[in-house]
Amino acid sequence: CDGFPDEGSNESCEYMYFLFLALFLMCLLRGLESFSQLVYQDDYNLYFVNKTEIEDFPRFQFRGLLLDTSRHYLPMPAILKTLDAMAYSKFNVFHWHIVDDPSFPYQSRNYPDLSSKGAFHPMTHIYTQSDVKRVIYHARLRGIRVVPEFDSPGHTQSWGKGQPDLLTSCYKGKVPSGTFGPVNPTLSSTYQFLNGLFKEVTSVFPDSYLHLGGDEVDFTCWRSNPNVQAFMAKMGFGSDYTKLESYYMENIVNITAALNKTSIVWQDVFDYLLEIWKGVPADYRAELGRITLAGYRVLLSAPWYINHISYGQDWRNAYTVQPQNFSGTEQQKKLVIGGEVCMWGEYVDATNLTPRLWPRASAAAERLWSDEEKTSSVDKAFPRLEDFRCTLIRRGIQAEPLFVGHCKHEYSGL
Amino acid sequence: CDGFPDEGSNESCEYMYFLFLALFLMCLLRGLESFSQLVYQDDYNLYFVNKTEIEDFPRFQFRGLLLDTSRHYLPMPAILKTLDAMAYSKFNVFHWHIVDDPSFPYQSRNYPDLSSKGAFHPMTHIYTQSDVKRVIYHARLRGIRVVPEFDSPGHTQSWGKGQPDLLTSCYKGKVPSGTFGPVNPTLSSTYQFLNGLFKEVTSVFPDSYLHLGGDEVDFTCWRSNPNVQAFMAKMGFGSDYTKLESYYMENIVNITAALNKTSIVWQDVFDYLLEIWKGVPADYRAELGRITLAGYRVLLSAPWYINHISYGQDWRNAYTVQPQNFSGTEQQKKLVIGGEVCMWGEYVDATNLTPRLWPRASAAAERLWSDEEKTSSVDKAFPRLEDFRCTLIRRGIQAEPLFVGHCKHEYSGL
Numbered sequence: 001c002d003g004f005p006d007e008g009s010n011e012s013c014e015y016m017y018f019l020f021l022a023l024f025l026m027c028l029l030r031g032l033e034s035f036s037q038l039v040y041q042d043d044y045n046l047y048f049v050n051k052t053e054i055e056d057f058p059r060f061q062f063r064g065l066l067l068d069t070s071r072h073y074l075p076m077p078a079i080l081k082t083l084d085a086m087a088y089s090k091f092n093v094f095h096w097h098i099v100d101d102p103s104f105p106y107q108s109r110n111y112p113d114l115s116s117k118g119a120f121h122p123m124t125h126i127y128t129q130s131d132v133k134r135v136i137y138h139a140r141l142r143g144i145r146v147v148p149e150f151d152s153p154g155h156t157q158s159w160g161k162g163q164p165d166l167l168t169s170c171y172k173g174k175v176p177s178g179t180f181g182p183v184n185p186t187l188s189s190t191y192q193f194l195n196g197l198f199k200e201v202t203s204v205f206p207d208s209y210l211h212l213g214g215d216e217v218d219f220t221c222w223r224s225n226p227n228v229q230a231f232m233a234k235m236g237f238g239s240d241y242t243k244l245e246s247y248y249m250e251n252i253v254n255i256t257a258a259l260n261k262t263s264i265v266w267q268d269v270f271d272y273l274l275e276i277w278k279g280v281p282a283d284y285r286a287e288l289g290r291i292t293l294a295g296y297r298v299l300l301s302a303p304w305y306i307n308h309i310s311y312g313q314d315w316r317n318a319y320t321v322q323p324q325n326f327s328g329t330e331q332q333k334k335l336v337i338g339g340e341v342c343m344w345g346e347y348v349d350a351t352n353l354t355p356r357l358w359p360r361a362s363a364a365a366e367r368l369w370s371d372e373e374k375t376s377s378v379d380k381a382f383p384r385l386e387d388f389r390c391t392l393i394r395r396g397i398q399a400e401p402l403f404v405g406h407c408k409h410e411y412s413g414l
Numbered sequence: 415c416d417g418f419p420d421e422g423s424n425e426s427c428e429y430m431y432f433l434f435l436a437l438f439l440m441c442l443l444r445g446l447e448s449f450s451q452l453v454y455q456d457d458y459n460l461y462f463v464n465k466t467e468i469e470d471f472p473r474f475q476f477r478g479l480l481l482d483t484s485r486h487y488l489p490m491p492a493i494l495k496t497l498d499a500m501a502y503s504k505f506n507v508f509h510w511h512i513v514d515d516p517s518f519p520y521q522s523r524n525y526p527d528l529s530s531k532g533a534f535h536p537m538t539h540i541y542t543q544s545d546v547k548r549v550i551y552h553a554r555l556r557g558i559r560v561v562p563e564f565d566s567p568g569h570t571q572s573w574g575k576g577q578p579d580l581l582t583s584c585y586k587g588k589v590p591s592g593t594f595g596p597v598n599p600t601l602s603s604t605y606q607f608l609n610g611l612f613k614e615v616t617s618v619f620p621d622s623y624l625h626l627g628g629d630e631v632d633f634t635c636w637r638s639n640p641n642v643q644a645f646m647a648k649m650g651f652g653s654d655y656t657k658l659e660s661y662y663m664e665n666i667v668n669i670t671a672a673l674n675k676t677s678i679v680w681q682d683v684f685d686y687l688l689e690i691w692k693g694v695p696a697d698y699r700a701e702l703g704r705i706t707l708a709g710y711r712v713l714l715s716a717p718w719y720i721n722h723i724s725y726g727q728d729w730r731n732a733y734t735v736q737p738q739n740f741s742g743t744e745q746q747k748k749l750v751i752g753g754e755v756c757m758w759g760e761y762v763d764a765t766n767l768t769p770r771l772w773p774r775a776s777a778a779a780e781r782l783w784s785d786e787e788k789t790s791s792v793d794k795a796f797p798r799l800e801d802f803r804c805t806l807i808r809r810g811i812q813a814e815p816l817f818v819g820h821c822k823h824e825y826s827g828l
Contacts, residue, residue, distance in 0.1 A: 078827025
């Protein structure tokens with residue numbers, strides 16, 4: 001069974017009733033998915049189920065998958081099909097990294113210039129309001145939440161095209177160089193715009209979480225700009241630009257909070273619900289210890305950057321990750337609420353998305369769903385995952401093979 | 415223009431006439447392909463061609479691509495689509511590695527047990543005679559030769575299932591262990607069978623080449639078998655099993671020659687037309703020098719094992735290969751007649767074949783087609799290849815992206 005209680009629950013009777021109903025329906029959904037995977041066909045195409053008793057519940061409440069629709073545009077069918085496959089692997093959060101430097105495909109009601117000037121193409125490479133609604137609806141029917149990410153103040157080059165004065169003008173010596181840096185955190189117009197945008201976004205995306213990004217802010221441009229320098233002096237930040245970054249993040253987290261949403265940020269911002277994305281195991285384990293010691297809740301994605309491919313059975317790396325394998329108390333370990341598989345888009349679009357995701361992401365999904373003890377052997381997982389990938393093929397998901405072999409029903413290549 | 419003269423040409427007038435006609439038609443085909451790639455559409459969907467003069471001919475006469483249909487079965491649409499994409503990149507040889515250890519999908523007229531017992535499935539995972547004819551026909555219309563490979567004496571586990579006594583019975587001490595090794599080279603029944611099989615194969619595949627494999631022969635099983643030991647003694651081979659291997663290869667090359675076909679073998683067999691498949695650049699360059707010094711013609715595939723993937727723009731590695739960059743005379747360099755891109759099937763089936771092949775294989779294709787001097791810059795090739803991959807998408811080939819960006823017409827993910 002699969003619950004996902006929100007932060008700061010209102011504990012009225014009516015609310016509890018809906019919560020239990022939702023939990024019950026979610027149980028039913030995951031249970032039916034398990035049941036469907038027990039059914040098999042014999043050589044005469046008759047259907048069978050072995051008599052089985054199942055006691056099952058998810059190990060982590062947050063089992064996410066990130067798609068990046070900015071570095072490459074993903075047409076709607078690619079997103080909807082990914083949601084189908086997510087449900088088959090019991091993922092329950094679609095983290096939609098919808099905009100970034102290269103393009104701004106979200107068509108805003110209030111700021112239409114963002115996509116008309118910032119998308120790869122203003123008509124064919126955008127997500128309309130109705131597209132977004134369709135994604136959310138399709139996800140909801142499959143027990144999947146949609147958490148949008150509007151990453152700032154870095155990763156916003158495409159925002160600048162449709163929203164003048166939003167980005168910091170970089171200087172070369174005493175004159176503007178003509179290039180732009182991160183969002184300008186010194187202007188009140190910036191926060192007015194973000195308030196307007198987030199107000200719209202939180203009304204379009206009903207989920208209680210909003211991902212604010214906050215990663216990889218390059219201070220070079222801020223440093224070069226005399227107005228930013230003056231603001232730093234006025235605020236008493238000295239030359240510590242992390243203070244300016246924190247000032248910015250605090251402001252937008254407050255905007256989000258006023259809209260009754262919980263913020264998620266990448267680990268670069270030490271606060272709120274944090275998502276760990278950097279480093280080799282030694283590093284991310286240390287970070288898990290550090291962040292949970294400070295009492296913050298945390299999501300792990302660092303070892304699940306599934307866009308990184310290598311030759312051979314690299315699903316084994318995804319499978320052997322243990323999110324709670326770090327030095328800390330039981331209390332600390334409970335603060336790891338789950339993890340995310342990230343499919344960043346530098347080298348991925350609809351042509352190769354599905355075979356790169358599946359069944360590799362399913363390996364991480366089992367790690368996030370199943371009991372640690374019962375899934376300690378990666379070799380025992382192999383035939384199970386091999387069988388599951390044939391199930392995916394039969395259901396129309398172009399999942400790639402793990403090794404030499406065949407499925408009863410192959411993907412035709414048509 | 416693109417010629418591909420056969421070995422030992424019959425120089426009668428009639429033959430020459432057909433040869434010229436074939437060459438002329440091939441020129442026309444490649445020229446039309448070039449022309450089609452000059453056509454572009456403006457924003458109003460009108461078609462344009464810039465006035466251009468082209469003087470063009472292929473640098474290498476043999477520009478091959480290998481598909482492996484034994485480790486995974488590739489349904490017909492996947493093969494036919496690959497042939498389409500090959501023509502767009504001016505490949506002219508489809509090297510069909512049709513059988514190997516894991517499965518024997520070729521349905522033989524004379525030896526039906528080979529596929530009925532050796533294929534992954536006797537009905538759904540086979541290539542019928544009419545399938546093979548269709549592949550050859552589809553290829554011919556696109557100026558592509560089909561060279562089948564029946565790799566032996568190693569890589570034949572699947573052959574043994576339908577052809578008793580073909581494989582060597584391995585011994586543990588003085589008793590058979592129940593496992594089997596390479597083809598048994600000591601029995602006359604072996605050569606009778608191979609004569610029958612190759613007679614059929616060469617009548618089904620009209621091409622003048624037949625690839626006989628000959629790679630990676632493990633001597634352990636031969637060594638363990640007392641009958642093989644006795645044969646070694648009788649032949650005076652001592653304990654040098656490479657002599658037994660050569661004896662076998664000579665026999666089957668003679669069978670092929672009697673059928674008027676030219677043999678291709680992997681570099682492990684030092685003779686005939688050799689295909690270099692092993693090693694890092696230092697190694698394969700040394701091998702190119704060695705083999706051409708001995709006067710043999712050679713094909714290069716070692717740096718184009720395109721099944722090996724890595725994160726990022728690994729097409730650059732395929733592009734920067736220079737097949738004639740080894741120590742040797744001009745005469746030696748002319749013995750490099752071309753190369754092959756190999757897509758081995760351990761981790762590849764129809765689900766991921768196309769995005770792994772294209773446009774990465776197209777990088778090798780330009781190297782095999784174009785003048786060395788005019789294609790020395792990999793950075794200048796980048797926008798050209800990026801544009802070409804959008805052409806592939808528009809033509810229905812699910813070619814993956816090289817980097818961040820978009821095509822006017824995206825693959826939908828349906």
